Amino acid sequence: MRVFVTGSTGWIGSATVDELLRSGHEVTGLVRSDESAAALAAKGAEPLRGDLDELESLRRGAAGADGVVHLANKHDWADPEGTNRAERAAVEVVLDALAGTSKPFVIANGLSGIVEGRPALESDASPAFGPDSDRGGSENFALDAVSRGIRSIAVRFAPSVHGRGDWGFVNFLTAAARARGVSGYIGDGSAEWSAVHVTDAARLIRLGLESAPAGTRMHAVAEQAIPTKSIAEAVGEALGLPVTSIAPEDAEEHFGFVGGFFGQTMTGSSALTRELLSWEPAGPGLLEDIRTGAYTTA
Template sequence: MKVFVTGATGWIGSATVDELLAAGHDVIGLARSDASAAALEAKGATVLRGDLDDLDSLRHGALNADAVVHLANKHDWANPAATNAAERGAVETIADVLVGTDRPFVLAAGISGLVQGRPALESDRSPAVGPDSPRGGSENLALDYADKGVRVVGVRFAPTVHGVGDHGFTSFLVAAARRHGVSGHVGDGAHAWSAVHLTDAARLVRLGLENAPAGSLLHAVAEEAVPLRVIAESIGAALDLPVAAVAPEDAAAHFGFVARFAGLDMSASSARTRDLLGWTPSGPTLAQDIAAGAYSAR
């Protein structure tokens, strides 16, 4: 297939482009900068210049591809309304192009906020509905197109997609540990996050693109629930720092931006995903990656 990929030079996007090319697909990658364009060309991908605010470029990419993988997100934490609006506009633009074609449209989503008190399941619908909700309610918006001749597949990524070069949640925990000289966890550290290695996540995107039926929700989750205490202990061992509990009222001062997530359960099952696609994660665990120096070398 000729696959149009947004976020093609991002953390998950770069690995997904590699996975798609290795499987024999042609890739059209959206690139905002000269550096991104050069990186894609070096891999053998075709470059389409543009970004999420350039709806014409998104429309062009979708029109000229057999499938779309949408992984880009503005991640403007200072202006979430702009991020949500851009995400909703991008999804709507791409989906409108694909109506009636039965072409695959794989889009990224997250585990955070789905449920509390138990691991999230693929059958759990996102509570984010409407343009003012997180990510602009893009997952539910896209699923509405499954009845309009679009093979919509949502991939919900674990809160930590880990590996060498990760700049996500785990890297923020490592940075806080370096800053304060102690690797912390909120309270007793029982809150847990799911985790997946980058290569396993990229392989799931490809499998979903190739084989998942319309309306599927897939969970890119290798480890269902890794307690924050275990993550903190792994970071402490890797950095040779003590490990300590951080009171909830002190979390913002200690963790900074990631404090709002450090006290949340963000766990999920991937049992249905594995059964549906035969996906078997084989990469290292989060603790193994931390111990091997994936984060401590920085």
């Protein structure tokens, strides 16, 4: 299968490209720079220059592929409205290119905001509808396009997709601990996060692309509920720093933007995903990764 991957040199995208190539697929990856193009070509994938604002590049990539994996997102915390508009426009172009082909389209989302008060299930629909909602309502937009002859599949990622080289939430927590001289958690640290190793997430994407039925929601969750205090303790152990509680009103000042997430419970079950696709996570757990230096050594 020739697969078009957006975000192909990002954290999850790089692992996904590696997984697809190892499994015998051909990959075309959307890239924004000469450096990224060279890195992708060195792996044996074909780079396609463009970005989420260059809709013609997205159309060409999707039209020339047997399937699409959409992982790119601007993640512009200073302009969430612009991020949402760009996501909606990009997905619309891809859906138009795939309409009537029965080709697979795997689209990324997160677990945050799906439900409150319990772990999110694959049967829970995203509450984001319409172009002005979170991520432009792209998950529902894509799944609704099943009626247009597209094998749309949503993959929802745990808040920590971890591993050596991760520049996501745990990386920012580690940076805050270094800067402040303490590893903090918010309040009593009872908020919980789900987690998955990046290699397990990439394998799930590949399995879904190959065989998930149209309309499937997959949860990339290996560990369902890790207390945020335990995450802070692991960071403190890895850095040799004391661990302390941070008052909720001081979280943003202490942690930066990630403080808005670290005090939230963001969890989901992957029971249906594992049963449907025979997906069994095999990578190390988040606390093991932190304690063994994934975030503190080069």
